[in-house]
Amino acid sequence: MQAEYFDGVDRTPEEIRAHYVALERMNRLTRFERPFRVWIPKFLGADACRRLRILDLGAGNGQLGRVLSEWAAEHGWEWEFTNLDLCPVAARLDPSERHVVGSVTALPFAEGEFDVVVATTMTHHLPGDAEVIAHFREAHRVSRRLVLLCDLHRNLIFQMILWCICLRDSRHFRADGVLSIRRGWRVPEWRDLASRAGLDSARVWLEHGTRVLLAVTK
Ligand SMILES: C[S@@+](CC[C@H](N)C(=O)[O-])C[C@H]1O[C@@H](n2cnc3c(N)ncnc32)[C@H](O)[C@@H]1O
Numbered sequence: 001m002q003a004e005y006f007d008g009v010d011r012t013p014e015e016i017r018a019h020y021v022a023l024e025r026m027n028r029l030t031r032f033e034r035p036f037r038v039w040i041p042k043f044l045g046a047d048a049c050r051r052l053r054i055l056d057l058g059a060g061n062g063q064l065g066r067v068l069s070e071w072a073a074e075h076g077w078e079w080e081f082t083n084l085d086l087c088p089v090a091a092r093l094d095p096s097e098r099h100v101v102g103s104v105t106a107l108p109f110a111e112g113e114f115d116v117v118v119a120t121t122m123t124h125h126l127p128g129d130a131e132v133i134a135h136f137r138e139a140h141r142v143s144r145r146l147v148l149l150c151d152l153h154r155n156l157i158f159q160m161i162l163w164c165i166c167l168r169d170s171r172h173f174r175a176d177g178v179l180s181i182r183r184g185w186r187v188p189e190w191r192d193l194a195s196r197a198g199l200d201s202a203r204v205w206l207e208h209g210t211r212v213l214l215a216v217t218k
Pocket residue numbers: 023027032057058059060061063064084085086087090102103104105119120121122125126
């Protein structure tokens with residue numbers, strides 16, 4: 001349950017900025033957008049993908065929305081992202097006009113306001129089960145078609161690989177990388193939390209041994 005350095009309240013804006021820069025590099029390296037490229041069209045079908053309003057929870061500097069909307073445009077699809085994050089510095093780093101500062105546990109949006117609600121490597125930042133359950137419920141409430149959440153799978157081999165990958169990064173980023181896997185999930189844990197959030201139809205599965213995914217269609 002140890003909090004990550006990244007979540008400390010006493011970090012300077014420069015430190016936060018440097019952290020997001022390192023995260024962008026890691027995201028590119030791990031092709032973090034891949035599950036969304038694969039599963040959104042699979043769950044909704046190509047027709048529904050032509051125009052989507054998507055909410056990204058814990059979006060950081062909005063990298064996922066930028067990468068996915070560019071990829072969608074290559075297919076002739078228009079994917080409009082709204083980014084929400086708790087961190088005001090992330091809002092300043094995000095060039096998008098649609099960036100909201102707020103918490104995933106109490107979303108400032110109406111029921112069904114977005115076609116799709118996504119999140120990546122965010123859920124493990126929440127302090128406990130009550131917050132994760134509130135986050136799952138809220139994601140489901142504001143979605144009209146699909147909730148698709150992705151986070152890290154907790155396992156020792158992945159932890160060791162990540163430590164090696166982060167050798168070039170700062171001491172804090174490397175420590176947070178390893179800690180984020182230790183704060184990660186196993187499939188039965190997300191199934192249990194989804195059921196406690198009332199999402200009994202949620203599908204939860206493991207991908208490539210490194211990512212846990214949760215999907216609910218409406
Ligand atoms: C590891 S970063 C991931 C950022 C982005 N999803 C990405 O993959 O580049 C986790 C993000 O979750 C945000 N976060 C943590 N707790 C949050 C909460 N309760 N509500 C909204 N955002 C939160 C942090 O500010 C941070 O930007």
